[in-house]
Amino acid sequence: MSTESKILANRLNASKSTGPKTPHGKALVSKNALKHGFTAIADVIRSENLPEFELFRDSVLSELAPQTPVETVLAQRVVSLSWRLKRISIIQNQAIDALNKGNAPTPLQKLIQSRLPLSMQSQPDISDEDPSLALGRLAVKDFSNGRVLERLLMYERRIENSLYKTLLELQRLNLLKSMKS
Secondary structure, three states: OOOHHHHHHHHHHHHHOOOOOOHHHHHHHHOHHHOOOOOOOOOOOOOOOHHHHHHHHHHHHHHHOOOOHHHHHHHHHHHHHHHHHHHHHHHHHHHHHHHOOOOOOOHHHHHHHHHOOHHHOOOOOOOOOOHHHHHHHHHHHHOOOOOHHHHHHHHHHHHHHHHHHHHHHHHHHHHHHHHHO
8 A cells, every 4th residue: 555655756756757748759659559559549450451341340330320420430439449359359369379389388497487587587489470470479579578468358358348338328329319209
């Protein structure tokens, strides 16, 4: 539990951190979400198939059949969140495969590794250039091999919750519209 003085010190330090100032720094930070694509602005990232996304989008939009501008915004949000949920499932599988690419360490090797200082601990070798594991390797590298699967699961839950909330709001609007008719 944090003490009052620690909380105040953290707040003071946080107020000093204002982010990048230069246009170059701002441009670099704006690309942070493009590392793995979970929070990317664009729905389709380079390693994905644009025609497949467009087919998916058209299918979902025709099923949801939005009638008003607000329904259209919500329906497009459902498409985006669904696509990202599909993406994260692929990345989870690739991350597991990338982590398992090398030989699994024995319990004794794990114990020895855990006793070493962090700077001396070896990381799993995921540098093999297997193109089918590109997103998984990227996620493992981005999360520095530390609890990568936990973090992927956290993203999955967040996306899922947003998707369900959006679907509920869309259903609520449809119900209100049907009650007015």
